Amino acid sequence: MQNLLFDFLAKYVSLTEEEKNALVSLNIFHSVKKGTILLEEGQRSKEGYFVLKGCIRTYYLIDGEERTTDFYTEMDVLTPTCVINKTPSEYYVSCVEDCILTISNSDMEAEVNSKFPKFETVCRILSEELLAKERIDFDEFKISSPEKRYLSLLQKRPDLIQRVPQHQLASYLGIKPQSLSRLRARILEKK
Amino acid sequence: MQNLLFDFLAKYVSLTEEEKNALVSLNIFHSVKKGTILLEEGQRSKEGYFVLKGCIRTYYLIDGEERTTDFYTEMDVLTPTCVINKTPSEYYVSCVEDCILTISNSDMEAEVNSKFPKFETVCRILSEELLAKERIDFDEFKISSPEKRYLSLLQKRPDLIQRVPQHQLASYLGIKPQSLSRLRARILEKK
DNA sequence: TTTACTTTTTAACTTTAGTGAACGAGTTCC
DNA sequence: GGAACTCGTTCACTAAAGTTAAAAAGTAAA
Structure with missing residues (x-):
């Protein structure tokens, strides 16, 4: 270790x-x-x-x-x-x-x-x-909608979506759990 | 200087x-x-x-x-x-x-x-x-609505609102210029 | 297995942001 | 002065998030 x-x-x-x-x-x-x-x-x-x-x-x-x-x-x-x-x-x-x-x-x-x-x-x-990374993350957050943020998280940290409860992920994305649930349903529909 | x-x-x-x-x-x-x-x-x-x-x-x-x-x-x-x-x-x-x-x-x-x-x-x-400051700013951004972000900016950096064009402020707050305009009208109404 | 609890989803309704278009106020430039 | 621009605001409409409540699914403990 x-x-x-x-x-x-x-x-x-x-x-x-x-x-x-x-x-x-x-x-x-x-x-x-x-x-x-x-x-x-x-x-x-x-x-x-x-x-x-x-x-x-x-x-x-x-x-x-x-x-x-x-x-x-x-x-x-x-x-x-x-x-x-x-x-x-x-x-x-x-x-x-x-x-x-x-x-x-x-x-x-x-x-x-x-x-x-x-x-x-x-x-x-x-x-x-770490400061550079934090800035980039913040910038990306500002210029993205919640849906884009979720899709980008799927790309960059797919493990997180598996290992972390949805309601914690939601506030991480800046939205309510209900909105995350809806947003995911919306994405699945589109496919 | x-x-x-x-x-x-x-x-x-x-x-x-x-x-x-x-x-x-x-x-x-x-x-x-x-x-x-x-x-x-x-x-x-x-x-x-x-x-x-x-x-x-x-x-x-x-x-x-x-x-x-x-x-x-x-x-x-x-x-x-x-x-x-x-x-x-x-x-x-x-x-x-x-x-x-x-x-x-x-x-x-x-x-x-x-x-x-x-x-x-x-x-x-x-x-x-700077990293600590950036983290706090990012945290605050995540847990606030656009309206709260604007009000908090009014408190913390009132000069910015004077010296910077509205459409630049808007994307800084994570929204479109029209939304910022509307949001400000809404705040004025409430008073 | 049943119960209790937590998490996620669904639904109906309200509020707010995005979009596209239009308008007026200021600038700048011929 | 008039044409072309930029900027901020307003409007009508659409899309998405917040809110409240309830149902469904999943988990853990008795």
């Missing part, structure tokens, strides 16, 4: 055995059960997540209703907004499935960054890439 | 005179006329922008129609996706108003980063913050 992390990092920088050992000794690998809530609204967490296996989601609780905004699956990184801004969290993070995650602490990361400048470079490049 | 940049950077790191001079000697300050296109679809640019004064916007050209996805005003940073991913650009960047910008080159930045490790830290923190 550790190798998944090292393979991922290898895309950005080559690590020595010493550096790998330093990472392993931090004891960041965790198994987490489906349904576990990793972060709650109002908490001041410093934890960041890297998904080795499984799926986690972020959601807001608005008028007692869950509004899912994102899913993170294998090889995805999630550093919650509250960790970066050092503010209480506005949303929840929970496990859609049983997961294997690395859970790291931002203090710990700062320490590693100063000890191994390589990691700072990895973090910078990764942040830039 | 240079001080605006240094004040901005001071939020992240304190610079020595030597470092400031190194930045100035790069000759990155530019005046640009309204309507100037800074980046075109298909180009492989390496330029990043920091807005000292004015407003620039990103837009896609779809079926001959402009779809505006973002505006960058005073103290905003724009590193186009194509610069980060080293791919041809999928969108345009142009000046909504006469602007004063810093225009930097990613090769140049890499050089500065290796010469002054401080800058790498600034870039990392800035990327992380």
Whole structure:
């Protein structure tokens, strides 16, 4: 399982055995059960997540209703907004499935960054890439109708549609579950 | 004008005179006329922008129609996706108003980063913050109706509504100009 | 298996956005 | 001044999403 992390990092920088050992000794690998809530609204967490296996989601609780905004699956990184801004969290993070995650602490990361400048470079490049990806996703969301968004999701992340409940997918697409159901029926009709 | 940049950077790191001079000697300050296109679809640019004064916007050209996805005003940073991913650009960047910008080159930045490790830290923190901001904006967009988005824009960036044409604002809100017009009339009625 | 619960679908109705066309107010350019 | 444009608004009509409620399907627990 550790190798998944090292393979991922290898895309950005080559690590020595010493550096790998330093990472392993931090004891960041965790198994987490489906349904576990990793972060709650109002908490001041410093934890960041890297998904080795499984799926986690972020959601807001608005008028007692869950509004899912994102899913993170294998090889995805999630550093919650509250960790970066050092503010209480506005949303929840929970496990859609049983997961294997690395859970790291931002203090710990700062320490590693100063000890191994390589990691700072990895973090910078990764942040830039994630920002670029987020922008593209946002742009595409803005210029698409809900139906186009769903069809594009079918192309890009077909696994999500299988492994995630429809009502969570719906708010991810910016619509109500009923509308998603209708929209899917409409698409099937057309074929 | 240079001080605006240094004040901005001071939020992240304190610079020595030597470092400031190194930045100035790069000759990155530019005046640009309204309507100037800074980046075109298909180009492989390496330029990043920091807005000292004015407003620039990103837009896609779809079926001959402009779809505006973002505006960058005073103290905003724009590193186009194509610069980060080293791919041809999928969108345009142009000046909504006469602007004063810093225009930097990613090769140049890499050089500065290796010469002054401080800058790498600034870039990392800035990327992380921008990513956090982008996520929040995207989340808010997903969980809001066009009307709520407009009202929230009125709160958060009232200047934009004054300085930017309605049809550009409309696609920024994810709707057609006619819908924005109608939506505004609806809001006025309610009052 | 039965019960309880959650999720998804369907339906009827309301509200809002998309579409195409037209109009008037401003610009710019001969 | 008049022609050609752009921009914002309005209108009539169509299409799609929101809302409320209920039925159907699926899941988990007793």
